[in-house]
Structures are given as C-alpha cells and as structure tokens.
Amino acid sequence: MKEKLLALKEEAFALIENASDKKGLQDVKVKYLGKKGPITEVLRGMGKLSKDERPVIGALANEIRQAIELVIEQKQTKLQEELIQAQLESETIDVTLPGKSIKTGNAHPLTSIIEEIEDLFIGLGFSIAEGPEVEQDYYNFEALNLPKDHPARDMQDSFYITNEILLRTHTSPVQVRTMKKHQGKGPVKIICPGKVYRRDTDDATHSHQFMQIEGLYVDKKVRLSDLKGILTVFAKKMFGEDRDIRLRPSFFPFTEPSVEMDISCFKCGGHGCSVCKHTGWIEILGSGMVHPNVLEMAGFDSTVYSGFAFGMGPERIAMLKYGIDDIRHFYTDDVRFLEQFKRA
Numbered sequence: 001m002k003e004k005l006l007a008l009k010e011e012a013f014a015l016i017e018n019a020s021d022k023k024g025l026q027d028v029k030v031k032y033l034g035k036k037g038p039i040t041e042v043l044r045g046m047g048k049l050s051k052d053e054r055p056v057i058g059a060l061a062n063e064i065r066q067a068i069e070l071v072i073e074q075k076q077t078k079l080q081e082e083l084i085q086a087q088l089e090s091e092t093i094d095v096t097l098p099g100k101s102i103k104t105g106n107a108h109p110l111t112s113i114i115e116e117i118e119d120l121f122i123g124l125g126f127s128i129a130e131g132p133e134v135e136q137d138y139y140n141f142e143a144l145n146l147p148k149d150h151p152a153r154d155m156q157d158s159f160y161i162t163n164e165i166l167l168r169t170h171t172s173p174v175q176v177r178t179m180k181k182h183q184g185k186g187p188v189k190i191i192c193p194g195k196v197y198r199r200d201t202d203d204a205t206h207s208h209q210f211m212q213i214e215g216l217y218v219d220k221k222v223r224l225s226d227l228k229g230i231l232t233v234f235a236k237k238m239f240g241e242d243r244d245i246r247l248r249p250s251f252f253p254f255t256e257p258s259v260e261m262d263i264s265c266f267k268c269g270g271h272g273c274s275v276c277k278h279t280g281w282i283e284i285l286g287s288g289m290v291h292p293n294v295l296e297m298a299g300f301d302s303t304v305y306s307g308f309a310f311g312m313g314p315e316r317i318a319m320l321k322y323g324i325d326d327i328r329h330f331y332t333d334d335v336r337f338l339e340q341f342k343r344a
C-alpha cells in the first residue's frame with residue numbers, strides 16, 4: 001500500500017512538472033485528487049487494513065495529497081509568471097524606433113504669392129476688393145469699353161452661361177463694381193485677386209482657369225507717373241531691389257494710353273539669358289490710364305477724375321520667381337510639387 005502511494009506521488013509529480021498550461025494542471029488535479037482518484041480510493045479502502053497500518057497509511061495518504069496540492073500550486077504560479085514574462089517580451093516597446101511623423105500641410109504657392117502681393121499693396125494704401133466669378137456681360141465687357149461687337153472680345157474666349165451671363169474672363173469687372181459703389185467720389189484704391197476663366201486649351205502656359213490680380217487707383221490728378229512709381233516699387237519688392245522697369249505702348253480697350261510693363265531680368269540682370277529670352281526684359285503685366293468712357297460708365301466725372309489700372313497673373317509671377325516650367329503644376333495637386341513651398 002505504501003509503495004503504491006509513493007509511486008502515485010512520483011507519477012503525479014512528473015505529470016505536474018510536464019504540464020505546460022493551466023488546463024494540463026487541472027487535469028492532473030482531477031485525476032489524482034478527485035473523488036474518483038487513486039488516493040481517495042486508497043483512503044476509502046482503509047477499512048481493510050490492520051489497526052496498526054491504518055494511521056500510518058492514512059497519514060501518508062494525506063501527506064501525499066497535500067504535497068501534490070502544494071506542487072500544483074507552485075507550478076501554477078510558475079506558469080502564470082512565465083505567461084506574464086512571455087507577454088512582456090512579445091509586447092516590448094522599442095523606444096529607439098523613429099516615430100510616425102504627422103503630415104502637415106502648407107500654403108499653396110499661389111496662395112503665398114497672392115498674399116505677398118496683397119501685403120505689398122496694402123502697405124501702399126490699397127485695400128482688397130472682390131467680385132463674383134459668375135459675371136454679367138455688362139461688367140465683364142460692356143462697362144469696360146468693350147461693346148458687343150468689339151473685336152477685342154475675341155482675345156478673351158469666354159464661357160457663356162446665357163447671352164448675358166458668363167464666367168468672368170478677367171478681374172477687371174471688379175473695377176467697375178467698386179467704382180459704382182463709390183458713387184462718383186474718389187479716391188478708389190483697390191486690388192482684386194481672384195479666379196478667372198477662359199476657353200483655352202490647357203498646356204504649359206495656358207489654363208482654362210487661372211488667377212488674376214487687378215489694381216485700380218482713381219482720384220483727382222492721378223497720372224501715368226504715379227502708375228510708374230507704384231509699379232517700380234512692386235517690381236523691386238517682388239523681384240529684388242536692382243530691378244528696373246520699362247513701359248511699352250500696348251492696347252487695352254479699358255485704358256488709354258495702355259502700356260505693358262517689363263522688368264529687367266532678375267536672372268541675368270539684363271544681359272540676356274533663357275529666362276528673358278535673351279532680351280534682358282521680362283513681361284509682367286498690362287496696365288494703363290483708365291479710359292474716360294470706363295470712368296463715365298461707372299459714374300465718375302472724367303474731367304475731374306483720372307486713374308490707372310493694371311492686371312497681372314500670379315501664376316506667371318510665381319513661375320518666374322520659383323522657376324516653375326508648367327502652369328498645370330498649380331492645379332494638379334501633386335504633393336511632391338506642393339511640399340517644396342513649405343516654409344522652414
């Protein structure tokens with residue numbers, strides 16, 4: 001009997017030692033200590049033993065029972081610890097790994113250029129005016145001295161919505177709208193940035209939708225020399241203090257005289273290079289003295305008031321300034337392009 005009990009103990013210990021999880025331990029416990037287990041069976045059969053043997057075997061059986069319980073408990077603790085350890089190892093945080101950087105956006109290069117130009121003109125006493133992109137033929141053409149049959153309308157192939165309504169082809173209609181608001185009283189000193197639309201086929205230098213910035217200064221005794229002064233300041237601030245400007249005669253129906261402004265090439269300083277097409281000069285904008293007809297139609301007395309106006313393309317300015325070779329880059333949203341304009 002004694003040998004049998006001791007053998008059971010060895011057997012149980014071995015199984016416990018080999019148990020790899022909670023479930024295995026539980027099985028050993030049920031098998032050896034359960035109601036139908038061999039030890040219980042020994043205890044049950046005590047009646048058949050002699051008086052002398054009974055206490056010895058009983059004590060031994062209890063001792064073994066307790067020993068098995070203890071070893072199971074110890075093993076359970078050990079398994080639990082191993083489990084925690086394994087978990088810790090598998091879930092370690094490598095603090096030396098580089099973090100995931102948060103993607104930050106940046107201002108679109110056109111937005112930056114427009115803001116720079118706005119700031120510059122605000123510094124010269126201009127304020128910002130805006131107007132609708134869906135415009136009446138009257139403001140877009142008629143009131144700018146471009147009657148219905150005027151051939152210059154062809155210069156600005158338009159998206160018409162009805163006979164009288166179109167997508168504005170330039171920001172010049174904002175001149176008219178602003179002057180009308182002033183009801184014949186100067187000064188009017190504004191710039192108007194905004195989107196414009198033309199029926200052009202997109203290529204490296206054309207886009208069916210682009211930006212313009214219009215400028216207008218109307219007051220008593222505004223002269224061409226004022227225009228020249230303002231544009232010189234603009235050219236120097238945008239393209240460097242060494243810039244010279246020149247005004248070339250041109251034609252726009254809404255100005256008389258009309259001029260086009262060139263700046264001396266900022267790349268070669270005027271000697272001639274690929275940027276200025278070997279002329280030393282770069283064409284920047286159109287401008288002129290507001291045509292008396294335009295002043296009159298907008299409610300200003302052209303014998304008292306005079307003014308200058310100009311219109312420029314921020315895309316062209318940004319392309320020149322940053323060496324961008326294709327206008328479509330502004331509108332195709334390639335982050336690799338846009339990210340280059342992130343401010344440090």
Ligand code: DAH
Nearest residue numbers: 170172286287288309310311
């Ligand atoms: N509106 C003209 C265009 O889109 C640009 C322009 C030229 C505006 C001369 C002006 C100006 O105000 O005086 O081509």
